[in-house]
Amino acid sequence: MGSWLFASCAFLWSSQSVAQSIDNVRVWPSADKTRVVFDLSAEPTYTYFTIFDNQPYRIVIDFQNTDNRVDLSKVDVASDVVKVIRPSGAPRPGTSRIVLEINAATAPDIFPLGPSGASGHRLVVDVAGATNISPQQPSTQASTPVISSEPRVPRTLDSVPIRPLVIAIDAGHGGRDPGSIGPAGTHEKIITLAVARKLAARINADPGMRAVLTRTGDQSLSLGQRTSVVRRERADFFVSLHADAFTTPQPRGASVWVLSKRRSDTELGRALENKERLSEELIDVEHILQDGEDDPYLNRAFLDMFRDNSMADGHEAATIILDQLGRVTNLHRNRPEGASFGVLSALRTPSVLVELGFISNPQKERLLINGNHQDRLANALYSGIREFFIRNPVAGTSLAESRIQMHVVARGESLSVIASRYRVSVDAIKQHNGLRSNTIRVGQQLEIPLGN
Numbered sequence: 001m002g003s004w005l006f007a008s009c010a011f012l013w014s015s016q017s018v019a020q021s022i023d024n025v026r027v028w029p030s031a032d033k034t035r036v037v038f039d040l041s042a043e044p045t046y047t048y049f050t051i052f053d054n055q056p057y058r059i060v061i062d063f064q065n066t067d068n069r070v071d072l073s074k075v076d077v078a079s080d081v082v083k084v085i086r087p088s089g090a091p092r093p094g095t096s097r098i099v100l101e102i103n104a105a106t107a108p109d110i111f112p113l114g115p116s117g118a119s120g121h122r123l124v125v126d127v128a129g130a131t132n133i134s135p136q137q138p139s140t141q142a143s144t145p146v147i148s149s150e151p152r153v154p155r156t157l158d159s160v161p162i163r164p165l166v167i168a169i170d171a172g173h174g175g176r177d178p179g180s181i182g183p184a185g186t187h188e189k190i191i192t193l194a195v196a197r198k199l200a201a202r203i204n205a206d207p208g209m210r211a212v213l214t215r216t217g218d219q220s221l222s223l224g225q226r227t228s229v230v231r232r233e234r235a236d237f238f239v240s241l242h243a244d245a246f247t248t249p250q251p252r253g254a255s256v257w258v259l260s261k262r263r264s265d266t267e268l269g270r271a272l273e274n275k276e277r278l279s280e281e282l283i284d285v286e287h288i289l290q291d292g293e294d295d296p297y298l299n300r301a302f303l304d305m306f307r308d309n310s311m312a313d314g315h316e317a318a319t320i321i322l323d324q325l326g327r328v329t330n331l332h333r334n335r336p337e338g339a340s341f342g343v344l345s346a347l348r349t350p351s352v353l354v355e356l357g358f359i360s361n362p363q364k365e366r367l368l369i370n371g372n373h374q375d376r377l378a379n380a381l382y383s384g385i386r387e388f389f390i391r392n393p394v395a396g397t398s399l400a401e402s403r404i405q406m407h408v409v410a411r412g413e414s415l416s417v418i419a420s421r422y423r424v425s426v427d428a429i430k431q432h433n434g435l436r437s438n439t440i441r442v443g444q445q446l447e448i449p450l451g452n
């Protein structure tokens with residue numbers, strides 16, 4: 001009886017664990033090829049064939065025992081080589097058939113890649129052929145500065161659709177890893193998830209932003225699973241939430257961390273040594289590198305520039321977030337601190353790690369499990385992130401293109417404080433909102449007319 005139970009459980013378990021999924025599809029056109037990457041939950045089992053005797057020319061890929069979780073109609077296929085990516089009728093149950101319609105009868109280069117750096121299992125499809133990409137109109141990445149010394153000013157690019165800012169939120173710890181445990185038994189992983197969810201809800205209520213979470217439940221995540229969300233979702237910002245002390249045992253307030261220069265040098269060196277990661281990091285300047293693609297000096301120069309930009313941005317964002325957090329909780333230090341945290345390893349996305357408070361302090365523990373306090377922390381994080389992107393608009397995002405910003409009045413804010421933050425006049429705000437006096441109240445919603 002015992003062995004029968006064991007056998008049937010083992011069968012159920014294994015039949016579930018074998019099933020794979022396609023979790024994301026990315027398309028990278030460049031000057032000499034278009035690369036399509038399927039992100040998979042496990043090593044792919046696949047076959048493929050081509051149809052070149054009639055048009056449209058097709059590459060047909062069958063992923064065995066695989067569930068396709070990607071809405072292919074929403075994949076941005078801005079390539080002159082790969083015209084369409086669509087699902088097709090499966091030849092047998094459990095198989096996902098995906099068809100790539102291509103512009104010429106060119107044999108593709110198809111190969112799997114195992115997990116490396118921040119990426120998991122992938123199937124890569126390279127199709128030779130040029131896509132004309134103008135540097136002013138990046139079709140794959142609107143979030144990072146293109147080669148230009150000009151400041152990033154909001155501008156309307158007719159060919160680039162307006163998109164929301166993507167904010168990646170990482171709830172620290174989870175699953176088998178509880179994080180720190182408070183004197184009353186509270187697990188840090190519960191606090192980080194609660195605040196992450198509240199922050200995500202706040203962000204998703206803002207039409208200019210979209211939140212993605214590294215975990216939505218009590219799951220154990222590897223470092224790679226936490227960091228891969230940045231490139232998979234093309235996140236504009238990454239924030240990892242914690243409620244413990246990393247470096248010192250004594251009680252302390254909230255703090256915000258950025259990657260130290262030394263650790264980021266190490267990450268940069270790793271990226272240069274990893275051809276696949278390098279190609280991902282440099283994908284939107286490939287057309288500029290062209291002949292110099294294998295020039296290590298040029299690669300390094302680009303990576304250095306991207307890294308320096310994102311580190312400066314991360315530092316500025318951390319400073320603004322600290323200022324907001326200081327309004328709702330006490331701070332350990334009112335300046336960002338540098339540390340060697342692998343979770344902050346993204347080279348091109350501003351990334352911060354926030355310590356919400358110190359759970360092993362009994363008073364702080366009670367505060368951290370309080371829903372109202374969690375709301376205040378989430379609001380402070382949201383306001384800080386939003387303010388950073390108002391000061392540093394990302395071209396092509398709705399927040400940068402819109403000329404009206406909503407602002408919810410926080411405690412201690414006066415009209416002149418709000419006006420100077422958005423760099424508009426007090427009168428402009430009053431006029432726009434029909435205010436007769438300078439009196440405003442906490443929680444009041446104001447429309448801020450920008451760009452005047």
Ligand SMILES: [Zn+2]
Pocket residue numbers: 172173179180188241242243244
């Ligand atoms: Zn932690």
